[in-house]
Amino acid sequence: MYPERPAGIAYGGDYNPEQWPREVLEEDVVLMREAGVNLVTLGLFSWALMEPEEGRFAFGWLDEIIDRLHANGVAVDLGTPTAAPPAWFVARHPDVLPVTREGVRIGFGGRQSACSSAPAFREATARLVRALGEHYRGHPAVVMWHVHNEYGAPLGECYCEHSVAAWRAWLRRKYREISALNDAWGATFWGQTYTDWAEIDAPRANHTTVNPAQRLDYARFSDGQHREHYALQRDILRELTPGLPVTTNFAGTVNCKSTDLWQWARELDVIANDHYLQAERPDNHIDLAMSADLARSVAGGRPWMLMEHSAGAVNWQPRNLAKRPGEMRRNSLAHVARGSDSVLFFQFRASRFGAEKFHSGMVPHAGTGSEQWREIVRLGADLRKLAGLRGSRVRAEVALVWDWESYWALELDWRPSVDLTFRERMDAFYEALWREHVTVDFVHPSADISGYRVVVAPSSYLLTEASAKNLHRYVEAGGHLLVSYFSGIVDEHDTIHPGAHPGALRELLGLSIEEFHPLREHETVTLTSGDPARVWSERVRPAGAVTVEGFADGPDAGHPALTRHDLGAGSAWYLATAPVTGLRDLLARVLDHAGVSRPRGLPDTLELVRRGGHVFLINHGDRPVTAEGVSGVSVFDGVRHDGPVTVPAGAVTVLLETPHP
């Protein structure tokens, strides 16, 4: 199910009129019309106003706001405010306050101050959501439900007494017999064998390291508890308002490590993602593209919604740089290019008080005389011209393997090198593909990947037998797979696959690893191509694979660094190190081998993405860029381009494509 309204691309954001006097609402609706705002999210943090005392609900203030918005053509994404339980509730049920891994019970005064497993919180949630659903059932302004806010951020794992009780029940359901749990957790190591479920605790902070299989299960369990809290609300809302889609906003697909979004996606009617730039990071638009591609991928390739981003600066980074002129527009259109059917912000009007008073809004503190407001109004007009894109898809020939379980497992304590991190490798490969102008999907290793020409596994440390077989079948049937080091090492219990590494992939890659040789910080080795490489070297023993490139020096001098194993109708490549500069060339070799077509000769400051018969050309650089091989009519100014298209510095051109003459 997908929201039927607003038509076209949804534009707007979180709206918190309860922070303002009534007159401001009048001003806001006028401004919303000026900017073309057609959707706002309401009530996300308003539990204290909706239920001022236990069991007494007060929706009159909200009715007035919703009616006013409705009269002005603005639809409502109605929030359930469970991310902000009220003070009276927490005072009455202090046991709902979450406990950190270190054993600190957090206090009231922030948000997310209740544990998803706490029975009193679940009961109060159900009561409130039922009242909200009953009150707004049939209201013409409400087009979708927005449950909670960013599950998992900042509250991922909780270590309170309710969590431990739920954890034991979860383990019982999963393992049935305590002996099965002991086997799965390798409990004979350090003499941790359990004889009763009641002996099992959460993997609390410890003076040494805690059983990694226990921690991995706790990550699964904790994420699942939040999903249960979400599903409790969703089921009530589905019962009361069967025609309305239900969602929750992800705390940035790429940045919220604790949520397994492949699992979450099954529970949502529409995928909604938040993304904030790391303001100080150069080329932060590449992280944005990655977040959008991952959102589209967890949506199963279908359109999704950008639920939050910022019009200007955020307030929670060390140095909160304002967006430069044009940057907000590039960001917004990049999300649309990559499949979003909405451009929504946190928030409509910047707050005067509270923790986020220095966070930008669509209406900044400087008001509507500002450059930022002019950009907001212009963007609204541009999005109306892109209305026809709604519902259209983005196609990719290349996929990156992304599995949250592998992410969790890889970054537990005591691994061969602290430089082995999931995001570091994922970012490196994504960036190389982005610079090659290749649009990618993300896939779970067990998914149907037969439609991709190339699949890359940058960091698949945890890989089940079944997933490894899936990759094997893919290659045999003609797929081309590139695997990076430290993949296929352990199974779902963080137990090493039998025999030499990489146990799950030895046969497929046609090689084995005799020894890991992690490099020192800042140490590099040289490949036979002359390119430097860092982080990792290892002794590869080919058994069917051919050497494409070797190590010229370092601990594995004279041995393979890049191999290819031709298998069935496809090929399986393996890269045993982290090239410093050469990753893009090396990837290009694999893409060429697999026949992946892509634009050539374009500078890598230009983002080129296709969606629904349109080509988006986003120039992130400070010079004009000329693109060959694209033609069509510019959506924003109606100009026809038959020859090369020049995109001014910092600008975005969107062409309704026509075949190139």
Ligand code: GAL
């Ligand atoms: C998001 C959150 C919003 C707001 C925003 C500020 O993570 O969902 O409520 O706090 O950050 O950037």
